[in-house]
Amino acid sequence: MLATPSTDCSIQRTLDLIGDRWTLLIVRDLFRGVRRFSRIHEDLGIAKNLLTDRLSLLVDAEIVERTPYQQRPLRHEYRLTAKGRALSPTLVAMMRWGDEWCSGGQSPTELVHDDCDTRLELQCWCTTCNVPVPPTQIDSRPGPGRALNTAKAAHG
Amino acid sequence: MLATPSTDCSIQRTLDLIGDRWTLLIVRDLFRGVRRFSRIHEDLGIAKNLLTDRLSLLVDAEIVERTPYQQRPLRHEYRLTAKGRALSPTLVAMMRWGDEWCSGGQSPTELVHDDCDTRLELQCWCTTCNVPVPPTQIDSRPGPGRALNTAKAAHG
DNA sequence: GAGGTTAGTTGCATATCGAAACCAACTTCC
DNA sequence: GGAAGTTGGTTTCGATATGCAACTAACCTC
Numbered sequence: 001m002l003a004t005p006s007t008d009c010s011i012q013r014t015l016d017l018i019g020d021r022w023t024l025l026i027v028r029d030l031f032r033g034v035r036r037f038s039r040i041h042e043d044l045g046i047a048k049n050l051l052t053d054r055l056s057l058l059v060d061a062e063i064v065e066r067t068p069y070q071q072r073p074l075r076h077e078y079r080l081t082a083k084g085r086a087l088s089p090t091l092v093a094m095m096r097w098g099d100e101w102c103s104g105g106q107s108p109t110e111l112v113h114d115d116c117d118t119r120l121e122l123q124c125w126c127t128t129c130n131v132p133v134p135p136t137q138i139d140s141r142p143g144p145g146r147a148l149n150t151a152k153a154a155h156g
Numbered sequence: 157m158l159a160t161p162s163t164d165c166s167i168q169r170t171l172d173l174i175g176d177r178w179t180l181l182i183v184r185d186l187f188r189g190v191r192r193f194s195r196i197h198e199d200l201g202i203a204k205n206l207l208t209d210r211l212s213l214l215v216d217a218e219i220v221e222r223t224p225y226q227q228r229p230l231r232h233e234y235r236l237t238a239k240g241r242a243l244s245p246t247l248v249a250m251m252r253w254g255d256e257w258c259s260g261g262q263s264p265t266e267l268v269h270d271d272c273d274t275r276l277e278l279q280c281w282c283t284t285c286n287v288p289v290p291p292t293q294i295d296s297r298p299g300p301g302r303a304l305n306t307a308k309a310a311h312g
Numbered sequence: 313g314a315g316g317t318t319a320g321t322t323g324c325a326t327a328t329c330g331a332a333a334c335c336a337a338c339t340t341c342c
Numbered sequence: 343g344g345a346a347g348t349t350g351g352t353t354t355c356g357a358t359a360t361g362c363a364a365c366t367a368a369c370c371t372c
Contacts, residue, residue: 008264010254011184011247017258019177021360028167037319047361052320073369075318083257088291089278090253091167093246098166099301101239102173106301108164111280114295118284122245124267125281125288128274132281139270145255145262193350203330208351229338231349 008145017061018087022046022054024094027080027087030064035077063087092122164301173217174243178202178210180250183236183243186220191233219243249278 018024022044029040041051055078058064063084069077080087092111099107111120123132174180178200185196197207211234214220219240225233236243248267255263267276279288 009184010251010259010264012181012254013258014250014254015177015180019175019180021171021175024171024175025168028165038317041319048320049322049362050360073318073367075369085291086253086257088294089280090246090249092280093249093278094170095166097242097246098168098170099299101242102169103166103301107299108166108301109296110299112295112297113280113282113285113289114293116282116284117295118282120280120282120289120294122249122278123281124248124269124276125279126269126272126274126276128272129269133269133276137270138276139268139273141266141268143255143263143266145259145264194348197350203332204351205331205353206329229336229349231338 014090017057017063018090020054022050023058024087024091026051026054026058027063027084028091030078030080030084031088031091035079036069036075037078040078058084089122092120096122170246173213173219174246176210178206179214180243180247182207182210182214183219183240184247186234186236186240187244187247191235192225192231193234196234214240245278252278 018027025044026040026046029035029043034040034043037048037051037055040046041048044051046054055064055066058078059066061083062081064078065081066076066078069075095107095109095111099105112118113120123134124138125131126133174183181200182196182202185191185199190196190199193204193207193211196202197204200207202210211220211222214234215222217239218237220234221237222232222234225231251263251265251267255261255266263275268274269276277288279290280294281287282289
């Protein structure tokens with residue numbers, strides 16, 4: 001969680017916010033509806049001081065918001081913001097990878113389409129052609145956010 | 157990088173392997189074709205002892221393989237295995253998130269569909285309905301890899 | 313008013329990190 | 343043939359982060 005000297009890489013910037021051992025697990029719990037300090041604490045087994053620290057970093061980063069769920073005694077819960085919910089594909093990607101490569105292809109939990117109960121895949125999607133795009137049809141190029149760099153074969 | 161007591165969660169298992177500040181950046185460099193110790197070292201600014209450590213963990217995890225690229229002096233380079241290349245969607249997801257939320261929507265690098273040059277989104281895809289599935293239409297259920305757990309609203 | 317619940321803070325031992333120095337096996341330059 | 347450079351590390355050590363346990367505070371229930 002260092003202030004890295006702003007390299008022009010979105011992966012780097014993302015990891016600066018969520019790239020430690022606990023943060024994404026906290027976000028996962030919030031997705032699952034585990035929203036209170038004590039519940040997250042017991043679910044993850046994270047030390048309380050670290051949980052306090054990580055939650056406040058997440059709130060600072062506007063990934064999570066802290067809202068009261070009762071007065072007297074005043075208690076807060078933690079909820080994902082739109083920015084936080086946008087981490088969904090990242091978590092899904094990790095989950096699918098873990099399923100495939102760390103659990104012998106057997107998912108502990110499956111994600112399915114609520115309409116038809118089909119197990120979901122994660123893919124790149126072209127909004128123009130309206131088709132999924134496999135890795136082989138992906139090109140990369142320097143984007144509007146700072147150029148100057150070579151950015152040749154930037155990904156796969 | 158602790159030996160976590162095997163919780164039934166693929167996200168957890170994935171983070172046990174790649175969930176620290178450097179590992180995914182190393183993987184990103186390998187995707188980009190930066191494969192040698194000294195090049196990764198200077199590109200990331202990572203301490204050499206940590207790079208040695210992380211590379212050997214990646215090799216142990218079979219995400220990376222170490223192969224000689226010359227004899228006399230014997231030198232090795234690091235290449236992604238199939239398991240490592242399968243991390244592509246995870247990196248793409250993080251890249252898109254960082255573009256959207258940490259770079260003011262301005263991508264330093266864009267991924268585009270080679271057919272039509274449209275910037276790509278990463279989404280869940282239902283192979284039955286042949287449509288992209290937004291987070292709100294995702295359900296989750298216990299999978300074949302170990303059941304017993306409650307696994308109610310597990311994701312979105 | 314004793315005990316429980318929730319959400320923390322504080323203090324301290326230990327583990328991990330980061331920077332720099334050092335090392336070894338070569339190669340190239342002069 | 344000796345000096346300096348390159349690559350890929352290992353070692354050392356002070357700084358930082360982590361994990362555990364104890365403590366606190368505000369309230370509620372019995």
